[in-house]
Amino acid sequence: MNVIAFLTDWGLSSYYVSVCKSVIKRINKNADIIDITHSAGHFNIKKYAALIFRACRDFEEGTVFLCVVDPTVGSPRKPIALKTSKYNYYFVGPDNGLFTLVIQEFGVEESVELADKRFFYKTDYSSTFHGRDIFAPVTAYISKGINIDHFGPKTEKLVTFEVQKPIIEGNKVICDYLYSDDFGNIETNLSSNYLEHLDLGKKVTVEINGAKNTARVVNNYAEVKKGELLLHIDSSGFYEISANQSNAAHKFNLTDDFEGKVKIYLEL
Amino acid sequence: MNVIAFLTDWGLSSYYVSVCKSVIKRINKNADIIDITHSAGHFNIKKYAALIFRACRDFEEGTVFLCVVDPTVGSPRKPIALKTSKYNYYFVGPDNGLFTLVIQEFGVEESVELADKRFFYKTDYSSTFHGRDIFAPVTAYISKGINIDHFGPKTEKLVTFEVQKPIIEGNKVICDYLYSDDFGNIETNLSSNYLEHLDLGKKVTVEINGAKNTARVVNNYAEVKKGELLLHIDSSGFYEISANQSNAAHKFNLTDDFEGKVKIYLEL
Amino acid sequence: MNVIAFLTDWGLSSYYVSVCKSVIKRINKNADIIDITHSAGHFNIKKYAALIFRACRDFEEGTVFLCVVDPTVGSPRKPIALKTSKYNYYFVGPDNGLFTLVIQEFGVEESVELADKRFFYKTDYSSTFHGRDIFAPVTAYISKGINIDHFGPKTEKLVTFEVQKPIIEGNKVICDYLYSDDFGNIETNLSSNYLEHLDLGKKVTVEINGAKNTARVVNNYAEVKKGELLLHIDSSGFYEISANQSNAAHKFNLTDDFEGKVKIYLEL
Numbered sequence: 001m002n003v004i005a006f007l008t009d010w011g012l013s014s015y016y017v018s019v020c021k022s023v024i025k026r027i028n029k030n031a032d033i034i035d036i037t038h039s040a041g042h043f044n045i046k047k048y049a050a051l052i053f054r055a056c057r058d059f060e061e062g063t064v065f066l067c068v069v070d071p072t073v074g075s076p077r078k079p080i081a082l083k084t085s086k087y088n089y090y091f092v093g094p095d096n097g098l099f100t101l102v103i104q105e106f107g108v109e110e111s112v113e114l115a116d117k118r119f120f121y122k123t124d125y126s127s128t129f130h131g132r133d134i135f136a137p138v139t140a141y142i143s144k145g146i147n148i149d150h151f152g153p154k155t156e157k158l159v160t161f162e163v164q165k166p167i168i169e170g171n172k173v174i175c176d177y178l179y180s181d182d183f184g185n186i187e188t189n190l191s192s193n194y195l196e197h198l199d200l201g202k203k204v205t206v207e208i209n210g211a212k213n214t215a216r217v218v219n220n221y222a223e224v225k226k227g228e229l230l231l232h233i234d235s236s237g238f239y240e241i242s243a244n245q246s247n248a249a250h251k252f253n254l255t256d257d258f259e260g261k262v263k264i265y266l267e268l
Numbered sequence: 269m270n271v272i273a274f275l276t277d278w279g280l281s282s283y284y285v286s287v288c289k290s291v292i293k294r295i296n297k298n299a300d301i302i303d304i305t306h307s308a309g310h311f312n313i314k315k316y317a318a319l320i321f322r323a324c325r326d327f328e329e330g331t332v333f334l335c336v337v338d339p340t341v342g343s344p345r346k347p348i349a350l351k352t353s354k355y356n357y358y359f360v361g362p363d364n365g366l367f368t369l370v371i372q373e374f375g376v377e378e379s380v381e382l383a384d385k386r387f388f389y390k391t392d393y394s395s396t397f398h399g400r401d402i403f404a405p406v407t408a409y410i411s412k413g414i415n416i417d418h419f420g421p422k423t424e425k426l427v428t429f430e431v432q433k434p435i436i437e438g439n440k441v442i443c444d445y446l447y448s449d450d451f452g453n454i455e456t457n458l459s460s461n462y463l464e465h466l467d468l469g470k471k472v473t474v475e476i477n478g479a480k481n482t483a484r485v486v487n488n489y490a491e492v493k494k495g496e497l498l499l500h501i502d503s504s505g506f507y508e509i510s511a512n513q514s515n516a517a518h519k520f521n522l523t524d525d526f527e528g529k530v531k532i533y534l535e536l
Numbered sequence: 537m538n539v540i541a542f543l544t545d546w547g548l549s550s551y552y553v554s555v556c557k558s559v560i561k562r563i564n565k566n567a568d569i570i571d572i573t574h575s576a577g578h579f580n581i582k583k584y585a586a587l588i589f590r591a592c593r594d595f596e597e598g599t600v601f602l603c604v605v606d607p608t609v610g611s612p613r614k615p616i617a618l619k620t621s622k623y624n625y626y627f628v629g630p631d632n633g634l635f636t637l638v639i640q641e642f643g644v645e646e647s648v649e650l651a652d653k654r655f656f657y658k659t660d661y662s663s664t665f666h667g668r669d670i671f672a673p674v675t676a677y678i679s680k681g682i683n684i685d686h687f688g689p690k691t692e693k694l695v696t697f698e699v700q701k702p703i704i705e706g707n708k709v710i711c712d713y714l715y716s717d718d719f720g721n722i723e724t725n726l727s728s729n730y731l732e733h734l735d736l737g738k739k740v741t742v743e744i745n746g747a748k749n750t751a752r753v754v755n756n757y758a759e760v761k762k763g764e765l766l767l768h769i770d771s772s773g774f775y776e777i778s779a780n781q782s783n784a785a786h787k788f789n790l791t792d793d794f795e796g797k798v799k800i801y802l803e804l
Contacts, residue, residue, distance in 0.1 A: 003561055005554065011450025012280070012548070015323035018273065018304040022327045025271055025300065032561065036554040042451055043513050055551035058668065059558045071513045074488030127487045129503030132326065182547025183578055219663045220610030235665030245579050245607045279718025280548070283591035286541065286572040290595045293539055293568065310719055311781050339781045342756030395755045397771030400594065 002062045002090075002143045007036040007052060008131065009043060009069045016129070020066070020136040023121050027140035034059075040179070041256050043071045045097050046161060047179040050187065053101035054236040056089060066131075066139040067093040074127040079134050080155060081148045082111035090148065092139045094130070100160040108158065114138055115152030166190045173264040175239075177208060180254055184247030188262050190239040198266070204231055205265040206241055208252040215241060231264065239264075270330045270358075270411045275304040275320060276399065277311060277337045284397070288334070288404040291389050295408035302327075308447070309524050311339045313365050314429060315447040318455065321369035322504040324357060334399075334407040335361040342395040347402050348423060349416045350379035358416065360407045362398070368428040376426065382406055383420030434458045441532040443507075445476060448522055452515030456530050458507040466534070472499055473533040474509055476520040483509060499532065507532075538598045538626075538679045543572040543588060544667065545579060545605045552665070556602070556672040559657050563676035570595075576715070577792050579607045581633050582697060583715040586723065589637035590772040592625060602667075602675040603629040610663040615670050616691060617684045618647035626684065628675045630666070636696040644694065650674055651688030702726045709800040711775075713744060716790055720783030724798050726775040734802070740767055741801040742777055744788040751777060767800065775800075 004024065010016045017038050024031045036055050040047060048069045056065060070077075070093070078095040085107035091099050095113075114134055117123045119141055125133035138151055166175035166189065175190040186208065198204070198217045206215050206229065215229035224230045227246045234240035241262070242248050272292065278284045285306050292299045304323050308315060316337040324333060338345075338361070346363040353375035359367050360382075382402050385391045387409055393401035406419055434443035434457065443458040454476065466472070466485045474483050474497065483497035492498045495514045502508035509530070510516050540560065546552045553574050560567045572591050576583060584605040592601060606613075606629070614631040621643035627635050628650075650670050653659045655677055661669035674687055702711035702725065711726040722744065734740070734753045742751050742765065751765035760766045763782045770776035777798070778784050 003558065005558070007551075013305055013308045014449040015275075015304045015319050016449075018302050019323055019326035021302045022271065022273070022331075025302070026328050029300075032565075034554050034557045034561070036551045037549055039450075040549045051551050055555055058555035060562055063558075072490045075490035126503035128489065128500070132503065181550040181552075182575075221664065222608045222611035232664070235662035235668065281573055281576045282717040283543075283572045283587050284717075286570050287591055287594035289570045290539065290541070290599075293570070294596055297568075307718075340758045343758035394771035396757065396768070400771065 004033045005065045007067045008038045010038050020132050023136040024140040028144045049101050050178045061088045064090040064142045068131040070094040079114040083109045085109045090142050092135050095159050097159050097161040111155045112148050113152040171266045175262050177260050177262050180249035184249040186241040186248050192233045192237050207263040211252045272301045273333045275335045276306045278306050288400050291404040292408040296412045317369050318446045329356045332358040332410045336399040338362040347382040351377045353377045358410050360403050363427045365427050365429040379423045380416050381420040439534045443530050445528050445530050448517035452517040454509040454516050460501045460505050475531040479520045540569045541601045543603045544574045546574050556668050559672040560676040564680045585637050586714045597624045600626040600678045604667040606630040615650040619645045621645045626678050628671050631695050633695050633697040647691045648684050649688040707802045711798050713796050713798050716785035720785040722777040722784050728769045728773050743799040747788045
C-alpha cells in the first residue's frame with residue numbers, strides 16, 4: 001500500500017481538500033494520505049514546484065503525489081500522471097510545469113494523459129474542480145496498484161518551465177529566489193552540489209530586492225547572535241538565508257509575491 | 269467502518285481539534301477522520317452551514333459528520349445527533365441551525381438529544397467544551413455502529429434558520445452572499461437548478477456591497493483574461509463569482525464578516 | 537499500537553511537517569498520527585509548553601508526543617526522549633524547557649539523550665532539521681514498542697524553566713499570561729485547584745498589559761451579553777478570560793508576542 005502525498009494551493013478555509021480525500025477513500029478505503037501543504041499562497045507554480053521537489057525525496061519509493069496547483073484548470077492544459085525513473089514516484093496533476101524539477105532530476109519512465117473517464121469521479125466531471133473529479137480518483141487507483149498506462153494515451157512531451165542555473169561571476173554568485181518559509185527563511189536554488197562549500201565563519205553580503213545585508217557562513221542558526229543573518233546549507237541540500245530566531249525575509253522587505261534574484265558577494 | 273468528517277470554527281493554533289480526535293480514537297481506534305475545515309472564521313453559523321452542505325455530498329453514505337460551531341455552548345441549546353433520510357448521513361453537533369441546509373435538502377429520518385451520560389467523555393463534563401466531552405465521543409460510537417436512539421430522547425423539532433430563496437425581478441436576480449473562499453471566489457445560494465442556465469459568453473453586472481462590476485458568463489476561469497471577473501456554475505452546482513487568477517472578493521471590498529445580497533443584472 | 541501526537545512551531549506553509557510524517561511511516565507504516573498544532577507562532581517555548589500540558593491529558597496512556605519547538609537546534613542542547621511516571625506518556629524533542637510542565641506535573645520515570653545513530657533517519661544527519669533526522673524516527677521506534685533506554689545514555693537532569701505560581705495579595709490575584717487562542721480567549725496559569733472557586737455572578741476587574749476591564753465570573757460564555765468579558769474555569773481546569781462571541785485579547789490590546797502578568801481584582 002503506497003502512501004499518498006497531497007499538495008495544493010487551495011488553502012484550508014474551504015472544504016476542497018476534504019472532498020478529494022473523501023473521493024480517494026471511496027476508491028481505496030485504506031489509503032494513507034499525508035498533506036504536504038495546502039497554504040503556500042495561490043497560483044505560484046515555480047514555488048510549489050520547489051516545495052514538491054524538496055519534500056518528495058524524504059518519501060518512500062512508490063509514493064503517489066497528488067499535486068494540484070492549477071490556475072488554468074479547464075483550459076487545454078492536460079491532466080497527467082507520470083512515473084519517475086529514479087525512486088518510482090508517481091505524480092498526478094496538471095501538465096503546466098508543476099513537475100518541472102522532478103522531471104529534470106529524476107527522469108520520466110512513463111507519462112500519460114488522463115483521458116479514460118471510467119477512472120474519473122464523475123463522467124460528467126466539472127470544468128473547474130479536476131482535483132476532485134480527475135486527479136483524486138486517479139491517485140487512488142494508482143495507490144491500489146493500477147498501472148498508469150490504463151488511464152490514457154502516452155504523452156509526447158511534458159510542459160516544463162526554464163530553470164536558470166546559478167551563475168558565478170568573480171566573487172559574486174547569482175541564483176534564484178524561490179520562496180520564504182513560515183519562519184522567513186529564504187530559499188534559493190543554489191545547491192550544495194553546485195557551489196563548493198563556502199568557508200565557515202566567513203562573512204558574505206547578500207542582496208535581494210535591492211537590499212544588502214551581511215550574513216555569516218555557518219552550520220547552525222545558533223552560531224550567530226539572535227536576529228543576525230546567516231547563510232547555510234539547509235536540510236534539503238540548498239543554501240538558505242536565515243536570521244537566528246528571527247525573520248530573514250523581513251530584513252529584505254520581501255512580500256509573498258516577490259520574484260527575483262539572490263546575489264551573494266563573497267569576501268575574498 | 270464509516271468515515272468521520274470533522275468541521276469546527278476553532279482554528280488550528282490551539283489544541284482543541286487534536287483532543288477531540290484523541291477522544292474519538294480512544295473509543296474507536298480504527299476511526300478514519302477527514303478534516304473538512306477548522307479555519308473559516310468564528311461563530312458564523314450560516315457560512316458553516318453552507319460549507320457543510322457543499323462538502324457533504326462528496327462523502328459516502330453513512331459518513332458521520334462531527335460539526336461544532338457553537339457560539340452558545342453551555343446555554344439551553346440542545347446537543348443532538350441526526351440521521352438524514354437521503355444518504356444516511358449522520359450529523360452530530362449543537363442544535364443551533366448549523367444543520368439547516370442538510371435538514372432541508374436531505375430530510376431527517378431520526379434525531380435525538382444527546383442526554384445519556386454513559387456516552388460522554390466525562391460524566392462531569394465541561395460547560396464550554398462539548399466538542400470534546402459530548403460530540404466527539406458520540407461521533408465515535410456512531411462510527412462503531414451504535415444506533416443514535418441510544419443517546420437520548422427523540423427531538424420534536426430541530427432549530428433551522430430561515431433560508432431566503434433567490435428572487436428574479438425582470439432582468440435582475442437577487443440571491444444571498446454566503447462566503448468567499450481562500451481564493452476570493454464569491455459563493456452564492458443561486459443553484460444551477462434554480463436558475464435556467466445563463467447564456468455563455470454574455471456579460472452581466474454584479475452588485476455586492478454597493479460595488480458594481482461586469483462579469484462574463486463562462487464555464488472556466490481561463491476563458492476570461494487574468495484578473496477579469498466571471499460568473500459560472502462551480503463544482504458544487506451553485507453560481508460563483510470569480511476573477512481569473514485573482515481575488516474577486518477584493519474587487520467588491522468584501523471583508524470576512526460581510527453579510528448581504530448579490531444582485532446580478534442580466535443583459536437583455 | 538500507540539497514538540503519536542505531533543506538535544511543532546513550523547507552520548503549515550512549508551513541507552516540514554509532512555516529511556516527518558513520512559519518516560515515521562517508513563519505520564512504522566501503521567503509525568496513527570494526530571496533529572496537536574503547528575501554527576501557534578514561532579520559538580515561544582513557554583507557550584508551547586502550556587499547549588502540550590493542556591492537550592496531553594486527553595490522550596491515552598502510552599501516547600508518544602513528538603514536540604519540536606527548537607530555536608537552538610544544532611547548539612549543544614540535547615535531543616531527548618522521556619517517559620513520565622504518571623500516564624506513561626513519552627515525549628521526544630529538544631531538552632530546552634519545552635517539557636517543563638509535564639515533567640513537574642507527571643514526574644519522569646526515565647529519560648535518555650538520543651545518541652545512537654542507528655535510530656536516526658540518516659547517520660549524516662542535518663544540523664538544522666533534527667525533527668526529521670532524529671526526533672521523528674525515534675518517535676516511530678517508540679510507537680513500535682522499542683524501550684527508550686536503547687537510544688542513548690540516561691540524562692542526569694533535564695532543562696526546565698522557572699514556573700511562577702500565582703500569588704494572592706489581599707483582594708488581588710496575580711498570575712501568568714500564557715497565550716491567547718484562536719478565539720482571543722486569554723489563557724492563564726491560574727488553576728481551579730489553586731484558587732478556591734470564585735463566587736458565580738460576581739464582577740472582577742482584570743488588568744493585563746496596562747488595560748483594565750470588568751469581567752463577570754460565570755460558568756458559560758452565554759451567561760454574559762455578546763461582547764462582554766467573563767472569567768471562568770475552562771475545559772482544561774484553568775481560569776480563562778473570554779468575551780462572549782468576541783475577542784478578549786483585542787480588548788486588552790494583546791499582540792502575539794505579549795508576555796506579562798494577569799491581575800484579577802476581586803470585589804469584596
